[in-house]
Amino acid sequence: MAMDLQSPNDDIVQQRTMASMEEKLLKSRQRRSHPEPHTICPFPGSLIKVHDEIRWPQLTSFGPCRHRTHRFLPFEKRKWDLLDEFLTRTKRNWQFYYERLMNSTDQIKRCYSEEVDKPADDHELVEMMLLDGSFMVELFLQYEEGKDFTPPPPWSVQTLIADLLKLENQLPFFVLENLFELSTVGPPIRSLSYLALRFLSQAFRKSPEMVKAQVRKPKHLLDLFRRSLLPATNLDEDSQLSKHDHPMHPIQSVKHLRTAGISVRQRTAKSLLEIDFKKFQIPPLALKIPPLAIDDFTNAILVNCVAVEQCFTDESKHFTAYVCFMSCLMKQPEDVGYLRSADIINGFSRDEESFINMLNGIGTKVGSTLRECYLCKQFREIHCYYNSYWASISRSFFQYNHIMLYCSLLQIIVSIVGWRVSGN
Numbered sequence: 001m002a003m004d005l006q007s008p009n010d011d012i013v014q015q016r017t018m019a020s021m022e023e024k025l026l027k028s029r030q031r032r033s034h035p036e037p038h039t040i041c042p043f044p045g046s047l048i049k050v051h052d053e054i055r056w057p058q059l060t061s062f063g064p065c066r067h068r069t070h071r072f073l074p075f076e077k078r079k080w081d082l083l084d085e086f087l088t089r090t091k092r093n094w095q096f097y098y099e100r101l102m103n104s105t106d107q108i109k110r111c112y113s114e115e116v117d118k119p120a121d122d123h124e125l126v127e128m129m130l131l132d133g134s135f136m137v138e139l140f141l142q143y144e145e146g147k148d149f150t151p152p153p154p155w156s157v158q159t160l161i162a163d164l165l166k167l168e169n170q171l172p173f174f175v176l177e178n179l180f181e182l183s184t185v186g187p188p189i190r191s192l193s194y195l196a197l198r199f200l201s202q203a204f205r206k207s208p209e210m211v212k213a214q215v216r217k218p219k220h221l222l223d224l225f226r227r228s229l230l231p232a233t234n235l236d237e238d239s240q241l242s243k244h245d246h247p248m249h250p251i252q253s254v255k256h257l258r259t260a261g262i263s264v265r266q267r268t269a270k271s272l273l274e275i276d277f278k279k280f281q282i283p284p285l286a287l288k289i290p291p292l293a294i295d296d297f298t299n300a301i302l303v304n305c306v307a308v309e310q311c312f313t314d315e316s317k318h319f320t321a322y323v324c325f326m327s328c329l330m331k332q333p334e335d336v337g338y339l340r341s342a343d344i345i346n347g348f349s350r351d352e353e354s355f356i357n358m359l360n361g362i363g364t365k366v367g368s369t370l371r372e373c374y375l376c377k378q379f380r381e382i383h384c385y386y387n388s389y390w391a392s393i394s395r396s397f398f399q400y401n402h403i404m405l406y407c408s409l410l411q412i413i414v415s416i417v418g419w420r421v422s423g424n
Helices: 008-033 045-055 070-090 094-102 105-111 122-144 157-164 173-183 192-203 221-228 235-242 254-259 296-311 318-329 333-341 349-369 376-423
Strands: 262-266 276-278 285-289 292-294 345-347
Touching: 045 296, 045 349, 070 122, 070 173, 094 105, 094 122, 094 173, 105 122, 122 173, 122 192, 157 192, 157 296, 173 192, 173 221, 192 221, 221 296, 254 262, 254 333, 276 376, 285 376, 292 296, 296 318, 296 349, 318 349, 318 376, 333 345, 333 349
Parallel strands: 262 285, 292 345
Antiparallel strands: 276 285
16 A cells, blocks of 8 residues: 655745745735725836936935845945934934834835745844835935035945935935924924925026925825926816827927927926917917926936836826927937027037937837826917918918919910911
C-alpha cells in the first residue's frame, strides 16, 4: 500500500500560500471598509515612454515611491539637519511626533496605491514620514522667516522645488498638516498651504499674485500647487457647451493662424492657463496667452500635473487641455520664435526643441481623450473661424476666376463682332 509522504518543504510552501491568501483577503476587507480612493500613485504608463526622465527626482526622494536610492544619500544629511532644527524650534523631542504619526499608519497607507512598494514595517514608514515631513515644514517656515536654503552644488532651489512637485515624490498632505499643527503653540498666523505655496512659487518666474492660497483639503503638495493655478472659469457652463460636441478638432499652428488674420498676443492673467480668444474683436481677431517660461522646471511641472489628471478620473483636465492647446500652436521653431518675440514665452533657446517635443508627445498621447475641458470653446471657435476664413478665400477665388472667365469670353465676343463689322 503506497503512502503519500509530505516533505517539510511542502509544509513551508503551504504555510506561505495560506499566509499570502490571508494577507490578500485582509487587504480586500480593508478596501471595502475604507472605500476612499488613494491619492498617490506611480507615474502613469501612458506618459512614461514620452517623458520618462521627467518623473525621476534629481536631488532627493520623498516618501516610499522612489525612496533612498544610493545617489540621494548625500541629501539625507540635510533632511536630518532640518529635522533637528524643527525639533529645536518646537521644543519637543522626536518621540512626541513619532507616537502621533504611529496612530495614523493605516490612513497613511491608504493614501498610496497598491502599486507603491511601501515599507512592510510600520516603524520604518513612520520614520520616513517624520523625516521627510518635518524637512518640508521646516523648509517652508524658514523661507517665511527670510532664510535661504542652499542645496549642495550643482543643484539649485529650483531643482529642489521640482523634486517636491514630482508625482512619485508626494507625502499625504495631512501628515504635513499634523506636524505643522502639533509644532505650534496657539493658532498659527499663516496656514501651511500659504507657506508651502509661497516657497514653491518662487521658482515659477511668476509674480506672487499669480499663486492663490485658497485650496481646500489638498491631497499633497503637487495637488496644492496644481489647483492653485487653475483658472477661475465657469466650468459648469463650459461643460454644458461641450457635452454634445464631437471629439475636439486640433487647431492650427501660430504661423497658420497669423496667415488667417488671427493675432497672437501676451495676456496678463492670474493663471498661465487663462487663454482667451476674442472672436468678435474686429480688427483683428486676437488669441491672448499668458507668459510662460521654457525650462526644465516648467517641463517637470506641466508633465507631472498632466500625470495627476491622467491617474485620477475625477480630476479636471485643465493642464491636459492646456498642453494639448499649446502643442497645436507650437509645431516648428518659427512658431516658438514668434511667441518669443511677442513676450509670451521666455527661456533659453537650447530648451526649445525639447519643449516642443514634450508638448507634442503629450498632445499625441492624451489629446484624443479630451471631450469636455475648459478650453473647448477656444478650440471650437478657432477651428470654425479658420475653416470659414479659408472657405471664404476659396469662394472668393472661385468667384474671381468666374468673373475673369466671363470677362475673357466677353472680350472674345467683342473681338469677333468687331472683326465681322470691320470686315463688312
